[in-house]
Amino acid sequence: MNKFRQTSPARTFKKVYKSYRSYKKYLAEDFNNRCGYTDCPDFWFGGKNNFHIDHFKPFSKNPELATEYSNLVYCCSYVNILKSDDEGDYLDPCNIDFNDHFDRARNGTILPKNSSAQAKYMHSKLNLGLSRYSLIWKLDEINDKLIKLQKEIANPKNAKIKNDLRIVHSELAEEFINYLQYLKVNQ
Structure with a gap:
C-alpha cells in the first residue's frame, strides 16, 4: 500500500471576497494544485481553469457559507459534479488527514480503509475507485x-x-x- 497523499492541503488565505470564484487562485495554492478529494494534480485535467470549487457544505442548503473560505475545497470537476448538493458524511480534506482514511494500491487505485465509514461513503458516492x-x-x-x-x-x-x-x-x-x-x- 501507498500513502494516499504526500502533502495535506491547508487553508491559509485570510482575505474576504464577495464571490467564492475569487478564491480559486488561493485555493489552488492551498490545495497544492491538487483535488482535495482525489489528490490528482490539476495539471492532468488541463490546469486551474478546468478545476472546480466545491462548497464542502452545499451553499444551496447553507447560503451563509457561500463565500466562507473555510467551506471551500479545490477539486476536479468529476468529484464536484458527483458531490453536488449532497450533505452526506464527508471528510474535510483540510481538517482530517486522508492518509488515516484512504490508501493507494500499488497501481494507484484509491481504497477506503475498512475502519472509516466516511471513507467508504465518499469512495462510493464520488466514484473514487475509477481508473482515471x-x-x-x-x-x-x-x-x-x-x-x-x-x-x-x-x-x-x-x-x-x-x-x-x-x-x-x-x-x-x-x-x-x-x-x-x-x-x-x-x-
Missing part, C-alpha cells in the same frame, strides 16, 4: 521519477553510470508515452 485516478497517480509517479533521473544523469558524480541512467530514463519515458496515448484513446 490510478492512471493519473501512475503518470505523476513516472513524471517524478523522470525528473529525478534527469538530475542524476546531469550530476558529474554519476559519470560512470550515466549510460545506465539514460537507459532507465528512456524506458520510463516510453512507459510515460504509452500511458498518455492510452488516455488520448480513452477520452
Whole structure:
C-alpha cells in the first residue's frame, strides 16, 4: 500500500471576497494544485481553469457559507459534479488527514480503509475507485521519477553510470508515452 497523499492541503488565505470564484487562485495554492478529494494534480485535467470549487457544505442548503473560505475545497470537476448538493458524511480534506482514511494500491487505485465509514461513503458516492485516478497517480509517479533521473544523469558524480541512467530514463519515458496515448484513446 501507498500513502494516499504526500502533502495535506491547508487553508491559509485570510482575505474576504464577495464571490467564492475569487478564491480559486488561493485555493489552488492551498490545495497544492491538487483535488482535495482525489489528490490528482490539476495539471492532468488541463490546469486551474478546468478545476472546480466545491462548497464542502452545499451553499444551496447553507447560503451563509457561500463565500466562507473555510467551506471551500479545490477539486476536479468529476468529484464536484458527483458531490453536488449532497450533505452526506464527508471528510474535510483540510481538517482530517486522508492518509488515516484512504490508501493507494500499488497501481494507484484509491481504497477506503475498512475502519472509516466516511471513507467508504465518499469512495462510493464520488466514484473514487475509477481508473482515471490510478492512471493519473501512475503518470505523476513516472513524471517524478523522470525528473529525478534527469538530475542524476546531469550530476558529474554519476559519470560512470550515466549510460545506465539514460537507459532507465528512456524506458520510463516510453512507459510515460504509452500511458498518455492510452488516455488520448480513452477520452
